[in-house]
Amino acid sequence: MRVYLEAMRLAYRRYRTYGAATVAGLATNAFFGVLRSYVFIALYQNRGVTQGYSLHDAVSYVWLSQAMIMPLYLWSWFEIADTIRSGDIITDLSKPFDYFGYWLSRDLGRAAYHLLYRWLPTMLMGAILFGLRLPHNPLTWLWFALSLLMAVVLSFCLRFAINVSGFWTTDVRGLYGFAFLFVNFLSGFLVPLAFFPSLLGSVANALPFAGMISIPLTIFLEQAQGWALARLLLEQALWLAVFVAGARLVMRAAMHKLVVQGG
Amino acid sequence: MASASIGLRLVGGQVRSQLQYRTSFLLQTGAAFLATLADLLAILILFHQFHTLAGWTVGDIALLYGLVAVAWGLTDMVGGGFENLATLIRRGEFDRFLLRPVPAPLQVLAFDFQLRRLGRIANGLLALGLAWSWGALAWSLPKLLVLLLAIASSAVVFFTVLLISAAICFWTIESSEAQNIFTYGGTELASYPIPIYHPLLRGLFLYLVPLALTSYEPALFILGKPDPLGLPSVLRFAAPLVAGAFFALGYGLWQLGLRHYQSTGS
Numbered sequence: 367m368r369v370y371l372e373a374m375r376l377a378y379r380r381y382r383t384y385g386a387a388t389v390a391g392l393a394t395n396a397f398f399g400v401l402r403s404y405v406f407i408a409l410y411q412n413r414g415v416t417q418g419y420s421l422h423d424a425v426s427y428v429w430l431s432q433a434m435i436m437p438l439y440l441w442s443w444f445e446i447a448d449t450i451r452s453g454d455i456i457t458d459l460s461k462p463f464d465y466f467g468y469w470l471s472r473d474l475g476r477a478a479y480h481l482l483y484r485w486l487p488t489m490l491m492g493a494i495l496f497g498l499r500l501p502h503n504p505l506t507w508l509w510f511a512l513s514l515l516m517a518v519v520l521s522f523c524l525r526f527a528i529n530v531s532g533f534w535t536t537d538v539r540g541l542y543g544f545a546f547l548f549v550n551f552l553s554g555f556l557v558p559l560a561f562f563p564s565l566l567g568s569v570a571n572a573l574p575f576a577g578m579i580s581i582p583l584t585i586f587l588e589q590a591q592g593w594a595l596a597r598l599l600l601e602q603a604l605w606l607a608v609f610v611a612g613a614r615l616v617m618r619a620a621m622h623k624l625v626v627q628g629g
Numbered sequence: 630m631a632s633a634s635i636g637l638r639l640v641g642g643q644v645r646s647q648l649q650y651r652t653s654f655l656l657q658t659g660a661a662f663l664a665t666l667a668d669l670l671a672i673l674i675l676f677h678q679f680h681t682l683a684g685w686t687v688g689d690i691a692l693l694y695g696l697v698a699v700a701w702g703l704t705d706m707v708g709g710g711f712e713n714l715a716t717l718i719r720r721g722e723f724d725r726f727l728l729r730p731v732p733a734p735l736q737v738l739a740f741d742f743q744l745r746r747l748g749r750i751a752n753g754l755l756a757l758g759l760a761w762s763w764g765a766l767a768w769s770l771p772k773l774l775v776l777l778l779a780i781a782s783s784a785v786v787f788f789t790v791l792l793i794s795a796a797i798c799f800w801t802i803e804s805s806e807a808q809n810i811f812t813y814g815g816t817e818l819a820s821y822p823i824p825i826y827h828p829l830l831r832g833l834f835l836y837l838v839p840l841a842l843t844s845y846e847p848a849l850f851i852l853g854k855p856d857p858l859g860l861p862s863v864l865r866f867a868a869p870l871v872a873g874a875f876f877a878l879g880y881g882l883w884q885l886g887l888r889h890y891q892s893t894g895s
Binding site (some may be wrong): 387390391393394397398399401402404407408409410411413417426537539540543544547550551556559561562563566587 | 647652653654656657660661663664668670671674675677678679682683805806809810814817818821822825826827830844
């Protein structure tokens with residue numbers, strides 16, 4: 367256990383050294399947050415609550431989704447694929463720990479950093495510029511934290527599996543692009559799933575991608591209460607179990623393919 | 630003229646090499662198309678729910694979105710080398726460009742010509758097709774001409790942003806995140822009518838990086854809409870002039886930077 371905690375701590379510290387990149391990235395996230403907020407302000411002209419979302423909810427959703435980009439690491443991540451290409455993966459595999467658990471710990475350390483230095487400041491900027499809707503019920507923070515943690519692990523499993531596909535394909539980047547296209551759209555990152563046409567909305571809600579953005583944000587905005595809330599968390603947990611099992615399965619299949627040349 | 634033909638040859642070489650890996654090329658072009666298609670779909674979904682935005686229908690927005698998407702796609706196809714000039718400088722690649730008897734900007738352009746950006750352009754053309762088929766526009770020759778000039782002018786504005794950002798690299802040897810705000814951020818901003826934004830943002834994209842003058846203003850003419858900002862109507866036809874002036878400024882800055890450039894000595 368101590369190994370994993372240490373991996374987590376080191377990953378956190380590694381990201382903390384890129385201070386300038388953090389400030390620049392924050393500016394971009396916030397800029398897009400501002401633009402998307404104005405689009406909703408214009409759309410909501412002469413309109414009240416739409417599909418359960420008031421303008422205040424919609425703008426809060428925009429900033430929440432911008433804030434989620436880095437904790438979930440929705441952009442490129444090829445750390446494992448690069449070690450497969452260079453052969454360095456052998457050193458990691460020969461160490462006496464669970465390979466999946468090791469990378470998961472590192473990713474959780476990274477996510478902790480991004481939560482503190484990207485999620486929080488982005489939300490703060492949104493709150494100052496537009497005024498965000500925060501949870502009324504203090505317990506919501508707890509459910510949100512749980513859902514956010516599951517979202518991070520869901521995202522990690524997907525990134526892990528695609529990276530490990532580097533054992534079979536040389537075009538990990540192409541595959542990654544395709545996968546995250548679906549994530550961007552079907553997770554509710556670009557538009558809240560509540561605004562989707564009914565059929566497309568039901569499909570998107572039934573898919574695991576909803577667990578990355580839509581579910582945690584729905585919980586934060588208190589759009590689901592009581593049983594509905596419990597159901598969302600349960601759905602997310604089920605997909606999480608499937609994703610963890612899937613990622614480990616891909617890893618095991620890759621190990622059968624691995625040939626180490628003596629050197 | 631001679632350097633133009635060399636430039637074409639350099640780009641031709643890039644294109645041939647990228648077509649060598651046909652599957653990879655098709656995958657990446659397809660991915661670029663789908664990735665931008667997701668943005669277009671997002672707009673369609675929003676309009677399915679909200680119907681209009683500041684008096685603009687989905688067809689009107691599709692025109693504006695398509696115009697900007699094609700323009701940025703064109704620039705992104707040729708601009709990769711400028712976007713990553715800091716890396717070229719650090720690796721000493723840029724010094725090699727200076728030794729050859731071909732203008733350096735042309736070599737930077739040919740160095741990272743990306744044919745797969747056609748995917749992005751295809752998405753913009755799709756949006757323009759949708760705008761046309763939804764009948765938001767009554768076509769005429771002058772309108773078509775204004776549209777083509779607007780696309781070209783917006784592409785020049787985007788390119789100048791990359792050029793200025795690259796010129797700043799000569800001093801800082803670091804690529805700046807600010808260019809993303811004006812390129813990717815600019816495409817997002819200019820996909821919607823400018824009056825919806827805060828006056829500060831409007832001013833930034835009207836007078837500092839004049840993207841709104843090369844996209845929103847011509848679109849007003851094409852769609853036959855009044856301007857709620859009440860800017861002089863002659864501005865609707867000023868896109869090429871504005872883009873030309875902005876480019877001249879950017880090129881001047883590039884030349885200034887180049888004169889200051891001292892290599893990284895590694």
